[in-house]
Amino acid sequence: MAIMPGAVNKLLANQARQGLMKSYQGVCLHTMVGSLAGTDSMFEKDGTVGTESHFGVGEHGEIYQWVDTKYTADANYLGSGHVISIETADYGGSFGRWNTAGDNVPYWNAAQIAAIVKIIVWACTNHDIPIQQMKTVRDRGIGYHAMGVPGNELPNSLRGTRYQWSKYAGKVCPGKNRISQIPEIVRLAQGGAASSDTAPAPKKEGILGMTKYSGGKIYKALQALTRGKWKSLYIGKGSMSILTCDGSPYLAQVYLTVTGLKPDETIQVRFITASYKKGTTTKNNGYYAKQEQHGSGGGTYISHTQIGKTSKGKNGRSNRLRVQAWTDSKTAKITSIQTKFLKG
Numbered sequence: 001m002a003i004m005p006g007a008v009n010k011l012l013a014n015q016a017r018q019g020l021m022k023s024y025q026g027v028c029l030h031t032m033v034g035s036l037a038g039t040d041s042m043f044e045k046d047g048t049v050g051t052e053s054h055f056g057v058g059e060h061g062e063i064y065q066w067v068d069t070k071y072t073a074d075a076n077y078l079g080s081g082h083v084i085s086i087e088t089a090d091y092g093g094s095f096g097r098w099n100t101a102g103d104n105v106p107y108w109n110a111a112q113i114a115a116i117v118k119i120i121v122w123a124c125t126n127h128d129i130p131i132q133q134m135k136t137v138r139d140r141g142i143g144y145h146a147m148g149v150p151g152n153e154l155p156n157s158l159r160g161t162r163y164q165w166s167k168y169a170g171k172v173c174p175g176k177n178r179i180s181q182i183p184e185i186v187r188l189a190q191g192g193a194a195s196s197d198t199a200p201a202p203k204k205e206g207i208l209g210m211t212k213y214s215g216g217k218i219y220k221a222l223q224a225l226t227r228g229k230w231k232s233l234y235i236g237k238g239s240m241s242i243l244t245c246d247g248s249p250y251l252a253q254v255y256l257t258v259t260g261l262k263p264d265e266t267i268q269v270r271f272i273t274a275s276y277k278k279g280t281t282t283k284n285n286g287y288y289a290k291q292e293q294h295g296s297g298g299g300t301y302i303s304h305t306q307i308g309k310t311s312k313g314k315n316g317r318s319n320r321l322r323v324q325a326w327t328d329s330k331t332a333k334i335t336s337i338q339t340k341f342l343k344g
């Protein structure tokens with residue numbers, strides 16, 4: 001039996017008719033074009049006869065396990081005997097109703113990222129999979145569906161092999177927005193694996209035991225950047241602080257829209273902690289790893305996520321979580337910013 005602790009047991013009938021996994025090459029991320037409830041009822045109806053995945057992640061970070069990872073799940077076509085599959089919700093609720101005809105899947109939210117990280121850490125630890133991003137469909141580690149799709153990233157020479165992950169040509173799953181979040185997710189999972197001995201056991205309430213959630217408003221204001229210099233960003237009118245640190249763990253996420261960033265230019269984004277006391281100079285005292293992205297001609301969209309834990313300030317000072325950006329562009333400007341966090 002290979003059932004993830006903390007996952008809701010939704011094991012489909014007749015698990016054993018799936019056959020055993022042949023190897024554990026990696027973990028593959030998918031998107032549902034639907035909700036967790038809708039996908040669950042479809043899977044339950046067909047049982048293991050139809051297509052199903054090992055895991056499902058809902059809009060609020062709920063984790064369902066449909067197939068014991070000892071057995072195969074059919075989400076990866078000819079690769080199904082080699083990869084653990086995770087389906088993720090993307091439609092309705094806070095995702096809204098979007099045009100499913102193109103490549104418009106919305107970003108994973110913070111609660112989903114925390115859940116995906118949790119599954120990756122469990123699956124990789126239990127099945128000896130390296131926590132690294134697959135660069136090609138033949139690598140081991142964390143990958144996504146489109147890597148093995150004919151007419152998308154699958155090389156023609158690998159059609160008909162275990163690396164063909166879809167019968168249908170041109171599938172974009174899980175979509176460009178979500179694919180752009182995978183390096184961050186892998187980085188978080190690497191941290192999670194390294195510290196799992198010392199990390200406190202997750203409480204029952206909330207993802208990773210986090211109970212407080214703040215879904216920030218979108219702040220639409222033009223913020224100029226200074227070429228070659230890190231700059232703290234305003235996340236609302238007159239305010240730079242996302243949260244005040246109190247020693248409890250947090251997961252923070254920022255979405256940025258940038259204009260004027262050319263394709264050969266880059267922007268870097270990172271979270272920092274700053275020591276603040278009214279009437280004194282604010283000092284930056286902690287720096288998290290940065291994420292880099294190239295310009296994409298028109299608007300460039302960036303999503304950056306951080307898990308952290310910062311102590312309370314001392315001597316009347318408080319530690320504030322902030323976000324900074326750096327660019328080598330003369331023309332790049334931030335046009336909108338949104339921050340969210342889970343804490344506690």
Ligand SMILES: [Zn+2]
Pocket residue numbers: 029030031145173174
């Ligand atoms: Zn898929």
